[in-house]
Amino acid sequence: MRSLVAVLTVVAALVVVWYLACIPMNIAGVLVEAERAGATVTPTDGAERRATSGIVLAAKNSFAIPATWAQERPRLPAPDQVVNELWKTTVGMNITSKRSLVYHAWVTLSATLLGFAIGTGLGILLAVGIVHSRVMDMSVMPWAIVSQTIPIIALAPMIIVVLYSVGMQGIVPKAVISAYLSFFPVVVGMVKGLRSPDAMQLDLLRTYNASSAQGFWKLRLPASMPYLFASLKIGISASLVGAIVGELPTGAVAGLGARLLAGSYYGQTVQIWSALFGAAILAACLVGLLGLIERALLARMGMAR
Amino acid sequence: MSVIEARGLNLTFQTNDGPVHALKDVNLSIDRGEFVSFIGPSGCGKTTFLRCIAALEQPTGGSLTVNGVSPEEARRARAYGYVFQAAGLYPWRTIAGNIKLPLEIMGFARDEQERRVNDVLQLVDLAGFGKKYPWQLSGGMQQRASIARALAFDADILLMDEPFGALDEIVRDHLNEQLLKLWARTNKTIGFVTHSIPEAVYLSTKIVVMSPRPGRITDVIDSPLPSERPLDIRDSAEFIEIAHRVREGLRAGHVDE
Structure with a gap:
């Protein structure tokens, strides 16, 4: 209270x-x-x-x-104007309408979720490789770090152009940009998590003559779960940013990014702010949802106290 | 027949400050069913020797056999259970789940796993705690669970590296008493590393006194104490005499420096 x-x-x-x-x-x-x-x-x-x-x-x-x-x-715009606009374009409008924020949010969300799934999958695979192979640790990790030093706003148009030239447009380029932003926190968190078991835990498995696959499934993977979820929460918000940024350079007609762009073309500040808040609310919901999944999973694993 | 046989065993670690002789010319033979304690100050190589037996360290010279084969082969044959100083239970597994871990890895059948978990839980006096998670148990109970885990696959040798070092005196006495009973019932060969003279004398049939720089054995004492040992045996003249000899051995190791 x-x-x-x-x-x-x-x-x-x-x-x-x-x-x-x-x-x-x-x-x-x-x-x-x-x-x-x-x-x-x-x-x-x-x-x-x-x-x-x-x-x-x-x-x-x-x-x-x-x-x-x-x-x-x-x-x-004043807060009540933004809230009014948000209300009008969500609850007060048919969601199939081109002016409905729910419709635009869904367009962005679908790219976000696809990108997040690709990024998370890729991130986990890379982390497993990095932990198990010294060669991958030394060859992949530097590139992963370099990839994140390039501003996404500079890279996004290139990705869109390259993918368009091989015939991919619509949701895929946005998801790729989204995945590009979200794989990194997952790699870093997962590597840390998979390496979190201490020397004693690894020695214990050696005394059982356990294979490295057994060590992975029985020790490293469960031990990495808390780290994974911390990364996923960063990853999903990065995914959303990626999907919005992916909508900007294409002049997309649908999505939160398109709303931001259209709002700035026509000086519709109230629309821009409501799209911004829409994006923030969406991100908060996604992170909150991940938090619930984390709580449920860790409770099931007996790790929540 | 000796279960563990070390002849002229050497182990030198290469460090930035030059070579460190963790073990130098260690000769020891341990017979089946013996309870052997290794006692000495930090750096005397007692843990290193135990880890050599478990094939967690590679000796750099001499010979060491476990059950007549190399430690590496013995490890692959899962010849021993190892108890570490920390219980090291997986927080995401119940006590029963933790005890099942080696059984799953070694491929025991499902119903056999259940049976063995129940057996060893009884053995360490934790019956009824199988469904609890580690954090719901006290430190002493957690350590008992880790002993149960080492016993679950019924290896002939039990190696224990200061298993009760982090526990308070009262809990420690209680666990020592229980460990002796367990040893009497299972007839295993036990290698036990400790810092505590009373603990070593109370538990062992053989006490190996070690000293550091280089890590070596300074005395091996075969205990004349009866196998039936109530806690108050520690007040007997015999007990005090052995403890005295251990202390002398430890002191002699220090005078050498």
């Missing part, structure tokens, strides 16, 4: 800061509209107004403050 109060206090503080930030951000635009509608604003000269800071403008024209939270195309 006390922690709930603490959480709500922080949320309320953030919302208040957001509303306050809207005033100086949007006041200039509001004043232009007010002047056109015939109101008297100070200073009257437009050039002088542009040279004045938002805070000063708000102080001199306090009548215009409420309007900063209700513009059609604000620089910074």
Whole structure:
């Protein structure tokens, strides 16, 4: 109960800061509209107004403050505008509609999940190889690290172009970019996890004359589970980012990335922010879902206390 | 016939500070059914010698046979159970599941596994705890479970590396008493590494006193104590005399330096 109060206090503080930030951000635009509608604003000269800071403008024209939270195309939309837009484009709309955020989220989610599955599978396979073969450890690991130093925004168009030239488009290039981002945390976490059994545990298996396959299935793999889930949580959010980034350079017409892009073309800031929040909520749900699976699995394994 | 036979055994580790003589010219023969303790200060090679028997270390010279064959072959034949200082139970397996681990690896039939798990749980006085997870048990109980795991596949030799080192005195006394009973019932050959003089004297039919730099045997004492040993035997004159001789042996090892 006390922690709930603490959480709500922080949320309320953030919302208040957001509303306050809207005033100086949007006041200039509001004043232009007010002047056109015939109101008297100070200073009257437009050039002088542009040279004045938002805070000063708000102080001199306090009548215009409420309007900063209700513009059609604000620089910074107010929280209630974003929530309204989110509500309108999710619950208040048929999900088959091209304007429904649920529809766009699903387009991105499908690429995310496919990419996440590919990335996780690849990551686990690489980790198993790295742990069991010194050659792979020395040859694959450096490339895996290098791959993550290239900004994905620079690489994504290349991946799309290359895949398009071999006839692949739609969900596949997005999933590939998604997998590219998500395999790395899985490799790192899984290598760490598979190596987590100490020397004594390995000696014990030697005294049983266990094969390395037995060592893998009975000791290394179960021991790696907590590490795997920590990695998967990072991996799934990276996957979502990858899928969104994959939608940007293609001028995709559907997906959260496409919503962001369309919003920025037409100055629809409310739409951009609602797409951003849509993506954040989706990521939170995915990470939360993984957390539930982790709890259930570790409880089944007797590792949760 | 001796189960374990070491002749002129040497083991030198190459380190950055030059070679370290972990074992130098170790001669020892252990007969079937003996309870042999290895005692000495840190670095005397007692654990290293036990690990050589288990083929977890490779000697660099001399000869060592276990059941008449090389330690490596003995390991492949699963000739011994090994108990480490830490219980090392898998947290994701129940106590019964942990005891089953070697049985699964060695390919015992399912019903045979169940039977053996029940048998060894009885043997270490943990009947009824099979379904518990390790974290639900005390340290002493966990160590008993790890002994049960080493006993499950019924090897003739039991090697124990300071198994009770991390436990408190009272639990330790209790487990020592139980271990003696278990040894009497199963008639195994036991190699037991310890830091504690009373523990070594109380348990053993043979006490091997070792000293460090280089790791070597300074004395081998055949205990005249009867096989039936209640805890209060530790107050008897005989017991104190043997303990004294062990202490002398340990001291002699230090004077050499």
